[in-house]
Amino acid sequence: MTRRPSIAVAVAALATLSGCGIGGDEAGGPRTVNWYAFNEPGGAYEQSIADCNEQADGRYRIEYVRLPTDANQQRELVVRRLAAEDDTVDLLNMDVPWTAEFAEAGWIVPWTGERRRTAERGRLEGPLESVTYQGRIWAIPYTSNTQLLWYRKDRVPKPGAGFTWDEMIDRAVSNGTQIEVQARQYEGFTVWINALIAGAGGQLVDARGEDVVDDTARTAAEIVGKLARSSAAPPGMSTNAEDEARLGFESGRSDYQVNYSFIYPSAAEVSEDFQRNIGWARYPRSVEDRESRPPLGGFNLGVGAFSSKKDLAFAAAECLASEDNQLVAAEKGGLAPSSEAVYDRPALKKAFPFADLLRESIDQAGPRPVTPAYTDISQAIQKTFHPPADVDPDTIVDQLRERIDKAAEGGIF
Amino acid sequence: MEAASVPEAQIAPQAPRKTGGATDRAKSERRLAYMLCAPAVIAMLLVTGYPIGYAFYLSLQKFDLRFPDEKEFVGFQNYVDVLTSSTWWSDVGTTLIITVASVAIELVLGMAIALVMHRAIFGRGAVRASVLIPYGIVTVVAAFAWRYAFDPTSGFVQQLPLISDTWAPFNERGSSLLVIILTEVWKTTPFMALLLLAGLALVPGELHEAAKVDGANAVQRFYRITLPLMRPAILVALLFRTLDAFRVFDTVFIQTAGANGTETVSILGYNVLINRVNLGLGSAVSILIFIAVILIAAFFVKVLGTSTAQQRGEA
Numbered sequence: 015m016t017r018r019p020s021i022a023v024a025v026a027a028l029a030t031l032s033g034c035g036i037g038g039d040e041a042g043g044p045r046t047v048n049w050y051a052f053n054e055p056g057g058a059y060e061q062s063i064a065d066c067n068e069q070a071d072g073r074y075r076i077e078y079v080r081l082p083t084d085a086n087q088q089r090e091l092v093v094r095r096l097a098a099e100d101d102t103v104d105l106l107n108m109d110v111p112w113t114a115e116f117a118e119a120g121w122i123v124p125w126t127g128e129r130r131r132t133a134e135r136g137r138l139e140g141p142l143e144s145v146t147y148q149g150r151i152w153a154i155p156y157t158s159n160t161q162l163l164w165y166r167k168d169r170v171p172k173p174g175a176g177f178t179w180d181e182m183i184d185r186a187v188s189n190g191t192q193i194e195v196q197a198r199q200y201e202g203f204t205v206w207i208n209a210l211i212a213g214a215g216g217q218l219v220d221a222r223g224e225d226v227v228d229d230t231a232r233t234a235a236e237i238v239g240k241l242a243r244s245s246a247a248p249p250g251m252s253t254n255a256e257d258e259a260r261l262g263f264e265s266g267r268s269d270y271q272v273n274y275s276f277i278y279p280s281a282a283e284v285s286e287d288f289q290r291n292i293g294w295a296r297y298p299r300s301v302e303d304r305e306s307r308p309p310l311g312g313f314n315l316g317v318g319a320f321s322s323k324k325d326l327a328f329a330a331a332e333c334l335a336s337e338d339n340q341l342v343a344a345e346k347g348g349l350a351p352s353s354e355a356v357y358d359r360p361a362l363k364k365a366f367p368f369a370d371l372l373r374e375s376i377d378q379a380g381p382r383p384v385t386p387a388y389t390d391i392s393q394a395i396q397k398t399f400h401p402p403a404d405v406d407p408d409t410i411v412d413q414l415r416e417r418i419d420k421a422a423e424g425g426i427f
Numbered sequence: 428m429e430a431a432s433v434p435e436a437q438i439a440p441q442a443p444r445k446t447g448g449a450t451d452r453a454k455s456e457r458r459l460a461y462m463l464c465a466p467a468v469i470a471m472l473l474v475t476g477y478p479i480g481y482a483f484y485l486s487l488q489k490f491d492l493r494f495p496d497e498k499e500f501v502g503f504q505n506y507v508d509v510l511t512s513s514t515w516w517s518d519v520g521t522t523l524i525i526t527v528a529s530v531a532i533e534l535v536l537g538m539a540i541a542l543v544m545h546r547a548i549f550g551r552g553a554v555r556a557s558v559l560i561p562y563g564i565v566t567v568v569a570a571f572a573w574r575y576a577f578d579p580t581s582g583f584v585q586q587l588p589l590i591s592d593t594w595a596p597f598n599e600r601g602s603s604l605l606v607i608i609l610t611e612v613w614k615t616t617p618f619m620a621l622l623l624l625a626g627l628a629l630v631p632g633e634l635h636e637a638a639k640v641d642g643a644n645a646v647q648r649f650y651r652i653t654l655p656l657m658r659p660a661i662l663v664a665l666l667f668r669t670l671d672a673f674r675v676f677d678t679v680f681i682q683t684a685g686a687n688g689t690e691t692v693s694i695l696g697y698n699v700l701i702n703r704v705n706l707g708l709g710s711a712v713s714i715l716i717f718i719a720v721i722l723i724a725a726f727f728v729k730v731l732g733t734s735t736a737q738q739r740g741e742a
Contacts (some may be wrong), residue, residue, distance in 0.1 A: 090701060093704055115493055199684060199685070249598075250598055251598065252687060258580065262580065390705075393698065400686055401598070425708070426508055427514060
């Protein structure tokens with residue numbers, strides 16, 4: 015009997031406490047814009063948020079909701095909130111291939127009228143394509159990214175304009191060195207396969223989301239298989255992602271590496287000499303007579319469809335994706351800009367000595383398939399090409415077609 | 428109600444012979460028993476019954492969170508999809524390889540460790556505590572530790588004699604499965620050992636002494652006395668571990684994420700349900716895993732049931 019009141023008090027106290035907690039966390043205030051974005055390690059996002067909040071002068075206040083750095087985990091977390099129609103998701107930092115999926119599901123709202131013009135103005139072709147779905151603009155391009163071919167200036171000659179994967183593999187084999195790629199069964203592997211297929215003039219799915227796999231997939235399989243079965247394949251190739259590739263290159267075992275630009279500042283930490291010996295060139299060609307189509311990465315900003323503060327979210331997105339803040343993201347976060355004009359700024363040339371090549375590669379990049387079933391299709395591609403050493407060019411086209419079709423219709427593959 | 432009062436009277440023959448009163452008491456006691464059990468039963472229904480029922484309901488629908496408009500009732504179509512796909516069956520195969528291999532090794536090692544712990548004369552507490560350390564480590568952490576140990580660039584395994592410097596175990600199916608199984612064995616052998624230790628404690632010492640007097644050696648005593656008497660404990664340990672091992676997820680997810688032919692049924696379920704947010708198909712996979720687990724449990728309970736019955740009959 016004596017215990018009863020104390021239990022009641024405890025329950026009441028708990029209810030009050032949790033009530034406070036929820037109120038404090040989620041409501042924030044009528045002018046708070048929650049920005050769901052990965053935990054950017056360089057401090058670029060924090061600085062841009064502070065700058066935008068100051069400029070807004072009380073009109074809105076951006077609150078940084080930190081997500082994991084892994085792209086799959088970011089997607090998992092926001093997808094669950096959006097599927098549950100969470101009205102606190104105001105602004106999303108979206109990886110480039112998410113656009114079609116989020117638009118089709120009705121999780122983000124299109125940019126129309128004057129806003130659409132702001133989102134489009136001065137952007138490079140690649141990033142702009144990545145926010146377009148069925149003729150509408152679904153996000154504002156923020157940062158961009160692409161892969162370059164990095165090579166050891168002290169060991170191999172500068173790759174010429176028509177440098178192909180074949181040539182590169184042959185040269186590494188004869189030098190007794192290796193080539194660093196991303197071939198773990200994950201999104202980065204899709205990035206590689208897609209770039210190889212696009213470089214051969216092909217496509218995985220068309221604008222309607224139907225598979226259009228053709229012999230270019232065979233070309234991709236030949237390159238992947240040739241490298242994986244050659245002595246130029248680094249140890250653990252089928253488990254290497256971006257960072258393992260960087261580490262392998264830094265260990266000195268490789269003459270070549272395809273990777274994003276973050277490896278360049280990292281090289282300075284090995285030694286200044288090592289960084290001086292790193293050269294850069296355009297992504298290698300899949301076939302001799304066709305320009306390469308480098309991969310396209312980056313982030314777009316989308317406004318959540320269930321948000322009660324969409325106007326504020328649009329304004330915040332425009333501020334975050336402004337040219338000045340793209341420069342902040344480049345200088346502090348190593349993220350390439352999506353606006354052409356930023357590439358001409360001296361500060362950017364200082365941060366990226368390879369800025370011109372970066373702009374050209376982004377502009378001519380081969381985007382990943384634009385389809386609402388992207389996640390399914392990407393997994394199907396990874397499964398079909400993995401493990402890289404077992405890939406069979408003779409059967410790959412049929413296998414890939416079958417798996418992509420199954421993935422697109424929501425089956426098991 | 429009368430039927431209930433009869434055994435009551437039989438059990439307590441010395442109780443006052445007021446049958447009517449005893450029935451009232453039995454009734455009220457039973458009511459009290461129901462009321463005392465009710466919270467637990469309701470909680471169980473809420474936290475296990477409801478989700479299982481809801482998963483089954485979802486599994487009968489075409490339901491993808493990304494295409495909410497296409498939601499429709501499709502009966503058992505999702506089950507047909509899963510059961511006719513080669514992916515499901517190859518994943519079942521992989522899962523069974525991991526399950527059988529890891530549980531078998533754990534049983535042998537666990538038995539050896541249990542015997543050591545049972546015999547330890549001094550430092551018994553210290554021995555038991557140190558054996559339990561791997562089991563106290565979070566599975567994800569253990570999985571990472573083993574992954575890094577075998578990593579070709581940062582691992583130490585490649586530095587050991589007789590092992591190639593460039594050996595990359597996660598590059599191939601066989602060696603990937605080997606590392607996964609080793610991790611599982613390292614992690615859960617202590618659990619097996621603990622369960623077996625409990626079984627060992629039940630074997631009466633007099634039987635061993637009697638056998639010794641009759642001239643049985645240590646090996647004979649182990650096979651003729653210890654093992655038969657421990658059989659229920661062994662079967663319980665096997666049951667627990669098999670059910671656990673069949674649902675293996677963490678180790679595989681961290682070490683290979685299902686690459687190179689190491690995809691288990693739980694990884695498949697995760698990919699469909701969490702990554703592809705295909706609730707219909709994913710729930711069908713979950714329900715199938717649940718059914719597989721029930722089958723395993725039923726198999727063990729049957730074996731376990733007959734063996735204990737046999738024992739009781741013999742005794």
